[in-house]
Amino acid sequence: MFARFALLLSIFASAPLSAQPTPTVSAEAPKEDIVRVALDTEAGRIVIAVDRGHAPITAKNFLRYVDAKRLDGITFYRAMKLWEGTGLVQGGVRDGAKLFPPIAHEPTSKTGLRHNDGTISMARAEPGSARCDFFITVGKIDGFNAGTKDGDGLGYAAFGRVVEGMDVVRSLLAAPTSPTKGAELGMHGQILEKPVKIVKAARVTR
Numbered sequence: 001m002f003a004r005f006a007l008l009l010s011i012f013a014s015a016p017l018s019a020q021p022t023p024t025v026s027a028e029a030p031k032e033d034i035v036r037v038a039l040d041t042e043a044g045r046i047v048i049a050v051d052r053g054h055a056p057i058t059a060k061n062f063l064r065y066v067d068a069k070r071l072d073g074i075t076f077y078r079a080m081k082l083w084e085g086t087g088l089v090q091g092g093v094r095d096g097a098k099l100f101p102p103i104a105h106e107p108t109s110k111t112g113l114r115h116n117d118g119t120i121s122m123a124r125a126e127p128g129s130a131r132c133d134f135f136i137t138v139g140k141i142d143g144f145n146a147g148t149k150d151g152d153g154l155g156y157a158a159f160g161r162v163v164e165g166m167d168v169v170r171s172l173l174a175a176p177t178s179p180t181k182g183a184e185l186g187m188h189g190q191i192l193e194k195p196v197k198i199v200k201a202a203r204v205t206r
Contacts, residue, residue, distance in 0.1 A: 033051065033052050033053025033054075034049050034050065034051060034052075034053070035049075035050045035052060035059070035063060035203060036048065036049055036050070036163070036203065036204035037050055037062075037063070037066055037201060037202065037203055037204065038200075038201070038202055038203075038204050039071070039165075039198050039200075039201050040198070040199050040200045040201070040202075041076065041168065041196050041197065041198050041199065042196050042197045042199065043168050043171055043172060043196050044165060044167070044168040044171075045164065045165050045168065046136075046162060046164070046165035046166075046168050046169060047162065047163050047164035047165055047204060048120050048160050048161070048162055048163070049160050049161055049162075049163045050062060050063060050120075050159060050160040051111075051113065051159055051160045051161075052159075054111045054112055054113055054159075055106050055111045055113060055157065055158065055159035055160070056106075057103055057104055057106050057157075058103065058106050058122055058130075058157045058158075058159035059159045059160065061100070061103045061122075061130075061131075061132075062120075062122075062134065062159060062160075063203075064100060065093070065100070065132055065201075066201050066202065066203065067203075069201075070093055070098045070132070071093070071132075071198055071201035072198065072199070072200050072201055073197065073198070073199070074091055074092065074093055074094070074197070074198050075091055075195035075196055075197050075198065076089050076090065076091040076172050076192065076195060076196045076198070077090065077091060077092075077191060077192055077195040078090035078091075078135075078187060078190050078191060078192065079172055079173050079174075079175055079177055079190060079192055080187075080190045081173065081190075082139075082141070085138070085139055086137075086138060086139030086140075086141060087137075087138050087139070087173050088135040088136060088137050088138065088141075088173070089135060089136050089138070089169055089172040089173050090123060090133060090134070090135040090136075091133070091134060091135075091198065092123070092131075092132045092133030092134060093131075093132040093133075098132075099131045099132055100131060100132070101131070102128055102129050102130055102131050103122075103128070103130055103131070104128055105124065105127035105128050105130065105154060105157055106157045106159070107146035107154045107155055107157065108145040108146045108147075108155055108156075108157075108158055109145075109146035109147060109155075110146075111157075111158065111159075113158035113159070114140075114142075114145055114158065115137050115140065115141045115142065115143075115144035115145055115155075115156070115158055116137070116140045116161070117137065117138060117139050117140060117166070118136065118137065118138075118161045118162035118163075118166050118169070119136070119137045119158050119160075119161050119162075120134055120135070120136050120158070120159060120160045120161060120162065121134065121135055121136075121137070121144065121156040121157060121158040121159065122134055122135075122156060122157045122159070123135055123156070124156065124157070126152070127152065127154050130157060135156075136162060136169050138166075138169060138170055138173050144156045144158075145158075172192070172196055175192055175193070175194070175196070176192070176193045176194075177189055177190055177191055177192055177193060178191050178192070178193050
């Protein structure tokens with residue numbers, strides 16, 4: 001499963017790609033449709049604005065993991081460095097017993113969200129296979145949006161953005177990776193030497 005996630009990400013991320021025109025969100029969803037979630041990691045706090053207004057299926061799935069405390073103790077384990085200053089960091093539940101069923105794919109052509117700097121999105125293999133693995137982008141990566149010429153053309157399901165802690169995300173991307181780990185997953189050179197634990201994930205109520 002993880003190798004297929006890695007393969008699809010590699011297809012989209014091998015070089016900057018130009019996306020076909022898709023609807024874009026010109027303004028943030030209404031306040032009641034935004035749920036802020038704090039990821040308190042060993043490297044610092046990252047706060048996500050989860051957009052359930054534009055990506056209701058994907059947002060609901062992520063919040064389900066948060067509310068069930070199933071993100072507590074997981075790690076950011078992957079740092080994929082693309083062209084200069086651009087890439088992604090990825091985390092997710094490794095324990096199969098803690099995974100909820102996969103969800104329907106919400107492409108950016110439907111939600112209007114885009115993979116800009118600080119976007120949070122779901123990793124997947126085929127459409128409809130995403131469960132809990134998620135990634136945060138550093139820099140604008142149009143190749144992750146729907147309508148690209150490579151892969152199946154459906155991109156990844158963006159569902160929010162970082163509103164606090166991009167310095168933490170960038171530090172994770174810059175962290176040392178193993179020269180040997182990850183080859184069996186199609187992630188050679190992308191596995192962090194020291195995965196960074198999410199100590200606690202919870203909704204921000206203030």
